[in-house]
Amino acid sequence: MARSCTFGIEEEYLLVNLGTGQVPATPSPAVIGRCREALGQYFAQEMFRSQIEVASPVFANLSEAREFFQYSRQRLRTTLAEEGMGLYGAASHPTAAWLRQKPAAPAHYRQLFADYRHVARRSLLNGLHVHVGVPPGCDRMQVINRVLGWLPLLLVLSTSSPLWVGQHTGYMSYRRVICGEWPHMGLPEPLPDWAAYERYRALLQRTGSLAVDGDFWWAIRPSRRFPTVELRICDGCPQLEDALCIAALFRHLVEHSITSRHDLAASNRELRWVAQENYWRAMRHGRQGEFIGLHEQRPVTAEGWLAQLQELLPIDTADAERVFYHAQHLLREGTHADQQLQCLAQARAAGLGRAQALQAVVAVGACN
Structure with a gap:
């Protein structure tokens, strides 16, 4: 039985x-x-005036998470509808005029825009972040190294940003392409343990590359505020069950890495190459990609890769069974990125102009 985080x-x-x-x-x-x-206390202003965040309380199980987000999403939708507004949850908006967007008022965000200019202005993007708590004394960099190789699969499941400024980008997660323009926002540095992490951080601070209170924005990172490992690679998920599925899979991965201490992924140089390659393929092709298996290093489909994860992780609860079933459904029937592209194609085939078709895609990206 895995430890319950x-x-x-x-x-x-x-x-x-x-x-x-x-x-x-x-x-x-x-x-x-x-x-x-x-x-209330779960509201946060994000980096644009037109962007907000819901930061949840700590959950002990998936039922608590489902109940909280069902309530918070519904409350937001109802409140916004009274003002003629809606809630958009996909990672990229298909037609948003990013050059017209304004930074949020807090000084932290204004500084980001001053420091990173167009990179910050282009980042009109929604992400899904998942924190998983680890026990005292647990080396969080070692946990990250053990689960790193599976992160591209979680990105595949979340992909929801194929469109940008009215165009099909050719990527299923264009959000992660834009994330690559920022420093310290790709896969984490290959740091073997917490001591190496602290040396690396000290080096960057000593040389003026990172503020004393600065953050790394890696695809997975040790949180500075909480005793957690934080997943950051995933696109925003308009469908709540997609978000819950990904959160549960990540939680299972972290739990297994703590209890088994077996390497789940890129713990040596060659396996890290595989993780980087799979990351690019996940961004570009989503569920249609051909990936590299983490252990045998042979070609594998996204469904085959999920099956390997299912063999690795114990399915000892109804929740775990439901999560894997939902992940299989996404890979067979299509992620939100697939739904957007299908909606666009159907709208054009029905005779709608491009502007009207893209507006239909916006409706698809609304939070359920």
């Missing part, structure tokens, strides 16, 4: 006009105020 989830959303489907550059203070009232 607590976990938390952070979801980012864009605010959209229900009539036009567009992201307003400056939503009214009343709209943001009502969102804050609806969520």
